Amino acid sequence: MIEMNSILVVLSVQDGRIKRSSFEALSRAVAVGGQHGLTVNAVILHSNASKLAAEASKYGASKIFCFEDRVFDSHLNAPLLAGLETAIEKIQPRLVVAASMESIKDVWGALAIRVDAAVLPDVASFDVNGDAVVCERPVMAAKVMAAVSSSHPRVLVSVRSGSYEATESGGESSIETVPFEMSSQTLSATLKEIVTTTGDQVDLSEAKVVVAAGRGVKDASGKALVDELASILGAAIGASRAVVETGLFPATAQIGQTGKVVSPELYFAIGISGAIQHVAGMSNSKIIVAINKDADAPIFDVATYGLVGDCFKILPLLNAELRKALS
Numbered sequence: 001m002i003e004m005n006s007i008l009v010v011l012s013v014q015d016g017r018i019k020r021s022s023f024e025a026l027s028r029a030v031a032v033g034g035q036h037g038l039t040v041n042a043v044i045l046h047s048n049a050s051k052l053a054a055e056a057s058k059y060g061a062s063k064i065f066c067f068e069d070r071v072f073d074s075h076l077n078a079p080l081l082a083g084l085e086t087a088i089e090k091i092q093p094r095l096v097v098a099a100s101m102e103s104i105k106d107v108w109g110a111l112a113i114r115v116d117a118a119v120l121p122d123v124a125s126f127d128v129n130g131d132a133v134v135c136e137r138p139v140m141a142a143k144v145m146a147a148v149s150s151s152h153p154r155v156l157v158s159v160r161s162g163s164y165e166a167t168e169s170g171g172e173s174s175i176e177t178v179p180f181e182m183s184s185q186t187l188s189a190t191l192k193e194i195v196t197t198t199g200d201q202v203d204l205s206e207a208k209v210v211v212a213a214g215r216g217v218k219d220a221s222g223k224a225l226v227d228e229l230a231s232i233l234g235a236a237i238g239a240s241r242a243v244v245e246t247g248l249f250p251a252t253a254q255i256g257q258t259g260k261v262v263s264p265e266l267y268f269a270i271g272i273s274g275a276i277q278h279v280a281g282m283s284n285s286k287i288i289v290a291i292n293k294d295a296d297a298p299i300f301d302v303a304t305y306g307l308v309g310d311c312f313k314i315l316p317l318l319n320a321e322l323r324k325a326l327s
C-alpha cells in the first residue's frame, strides 16, 4: 500500500559530487514537505554514497538512504533503474523528485512502469495541491508555460536546473546505508570509457558563470577574446547554433532548444541576437549581460544589463578591467 506522506529526492552524482541541481530540487521538496506535512527523504546511489550524504545532510532531508555499490558509478541505466526501484519499494514515497538530466531522462519512463507511477518530466516548478501534484512545464521553446498535474497515487517529477535556489536548512539528516548488490556480470552492457568533450573546461550545465558566443564573434580572433573572458571568470563556454554550424564552437557548447539548457548566476551573451530558440536554453539565468552592436537585438529584451557596441572593441577593455579587478 502506498503511504501518502513522503517525498523522495534522488541526489544525482557527477564527477564524484552531488549535482547543484539536485540540491535545488531537494530544497524545494523540503519547502513543499514543510507546507503540506510530508516527510522528505533523499537517496544517493554511488560507491561513495555515505560520504556524500554527510555533505547533503545540511539541505534538510529527514533521512538520506545510501545505496553504496560501485556498480552505480558505471553510469549505466540498468543499475540506476534497479537501485531506484528498490529504493521506492522500500521507502514508498508519494512523490519522487530528481534534477532533470540525461541519466534521469533515460530511466524515468521505465521506472514509472516498474513502480506504477505517473511522470511529469522537465518541469520548472512543482507543488502539491490536495491529492494532486501540480507543475509548470515550459513548452514551445519556453514561450509558454503548461500547467500539468497528476492525481495518480505516485508521481515522478524531474526539475529543470535553476528553477529553485539550493538552500541549507540548518538541520541534519539521519543517514541509513541500504545493502544493495547487483553483479556487473548480470549487466548486458558495460562501460568501456568516458570521453569528456569539455577537457579542462567547466561543465556547462553546472556552471555558475557562462560566457556564450554568437555569430557576432565572427572568427578565431573573436573566439580568443571570448575564451579569455571565460578563463578570467572561470566560466564555461557556450555558443549559439549559428557558430556551432560554422564549426567555430563544438556542438557540445550549443545552448538552446536543440542544445543544452543552462541556469548560471551570470550569463554573457556576446554577439548573439536572442532568437527564441537560443533564449529557451538560457532564460533561467539569474543575471544576463548582453553585448551586441544592434540596440534593437531581441537579446536585450531578456538581458539584465546591455552593452550596445562592437564586441571586438568592448571585450579587450572588459577583459583588461576584469583582470585588474580580480588580481
Ligand SMILES: Cc1cc2nc3c(=O)[nH]c(=O)nc-3n(C[C@H](O)[C@H](O)[C@H](O)COP(=O)(O)OP(=O)(O)OC[C@H]3O[C@@H](n4cnc5c(N)ncnc54)[C@H](O)[C@@H]3O)c2cc1C
Residues within 6 Å of the ligand: 213, 214, 215, 216, 217, 239, 240, 241, 242, 243, 254, 255, 256, 257, 258, 259, 260, 270, 271, 272, 273, 274, 275, 276, 277, 278, 281, 291, 292, 293, 294, 297, 309, 310, 311, 312
Ligand atoms: C528548430 C530550430 C532549433 C534551433 N535551435 C537552436 C538552439 O538550440 N540554439 C541556438 O542558439 N539557435 C537555435 N536555432 C537557431 C536560431 O533560430 C538562430 O538562428 C540562432 O540562435 C542565431 O544565432 P546568433 O544569435 O549567433 O546569430 P544571428 O542571429 O546572426 O545574430 C548575430 C548577432 O550578432 C550581432 N553582432 C554582429 N557583429 C557584432 C559585433 N562585432 N559585436 C557585437 N555584436 C555583433 C548582431 O547584431 C546580431 O544580433 C534553432 C533554429 C531552429 C529553426
